[in-house]
Amino acid sequence: MSVERKIMKVLNGDTVTPPPVWIMRQAGRYLPEYRATRSKANGFLDLCYTPDLAVEVTLQPIHRYELDAAILFSDILVVPDALKRGVRFVEGEGPRLDPIDADGIAKLDASGMHDHLVPVYETVRRLRAELPAETTLLGFCGAPWTVATYMIAGKGTPDQAPARLFGYRERAAMERLLDILADMSAEYLIRQLDEGADAVQVFDSWASVLEEETFEAFCVRPMKRIVDKVRSAKPDAKIIGFPKGAGTLYRDYRQKTGVDALGLDWTVPLSLAAELQKEGPVQGNLDPMRVIAGRDAIREGVDRILDALGNGPLIFNLGHGITPQADPEDVGYLVNRVRGQA
Ligand code: CP3
Secondary structure, rough: OOOOOHHHHHHHOOOOOOEEEEEOOOOOOOOOHHHHHHHOOOHEEEEEEEHHHHHHHHHHHHHOOOOOOOEEEOOOOOOHHOOOOOOOOOOOOOEEEEOOOHHHHHHOOOOOHHHHHHHHHHHHHHHHHHOOOOOOOEEEEEEEHHHHHHHHOOOOOOHHHHHHHHHHOOHHHHHHHHHHHHHHHHHHHHHHHOOOOOOOOOEEEHHHOOOOHHHHHHHHHHHHHHHHHHHHHOOOOOOEEEEOOOOOHHHHHHHHHOOHHHHHHOOOOOHHHHHHHOOOEEEEEEHHHHHOOOHHHHHHHOOOOOOOOOOOOOOEEEEOOOOOOOHHHHHHHHHHHOOOOO
């Protein structure tokens, strides 16, 4: 790579000062330009599967804030959509799928997957061509456990009780589902890397609800399967793992899965984050509510993270996705504060 992509330097273990910054869910409803493009699409999935529109919304936060990474605009649920699980987004209610049971898992057929996902691959290719050379392009997918929680409940739930219950009652079917999703996800990420993604992030947004034993079986093991499969095709692939809410199990997760960088949620104490950073790059971890609370809360939170983690390999980010209530001007302040320009 002739141009220096700061996030790639950090993923290689270097310290970059000030740290590079991007924002989970940076292309989204808090931006008026996103809402304008969204209204042109025939629903949310259509936005994900129309490269012209997906490229446009991916680039919107880059144009506004010159962030150090663009993340492919898509959704973790395009994978179950490729498995024909009836994915739809109901306005004001979030995602809906046809709930799956053990019989449904036995009948899953991933054979048409890449055909279904061709528009996503095209979006990645066009993004790499259109992005500034210094901007890192991130691909992503959902982790098997998090995707499985939506497939089993058929919707989002407050604590993923249906999937936890299913995991105890139907352990073999659950493991089969996680293996299928891990293999599909690895292939999906390999294709994104082939089309020009520089690195990938795997979102395990619901790692927080697992106990110690199921964390190992449903989060760590499938993630290791993904990392191993991606690296066997792409030995130099850089992978960020985000097991949200993993708490004291974060260290174990990195050691056992082999991810290059850990995405930290905002509940991770900065003292623990600094310990984890001695073992490799970290990303995070500002509470998204600080962004809503305004500039004093942003300044205080940013400065604390920079004090604790700024002298090691850090990618600055929120500790989870930005919410629709964020004021785009305050997001600009956040980025400038990280860069020592506000
Ligand atoms: O970060 C980015 O800018 C890239 C795009 C991205 C989206 N979803 C777009 C989106 C990414 C990386 C995701 C990941 C995702 N999707 C996760 C994991 C990360 C996390 O936030 O926990 C999960 C669990 C999903 C599933 C999902 N998609 C839910 C639960 C919802 C509805 C909730 C909501 O915020 O409305 C979505 C919809 C969604 N995905 C939107 C966007 C911009 C909003 C849809 C809209 O425009 O109406």
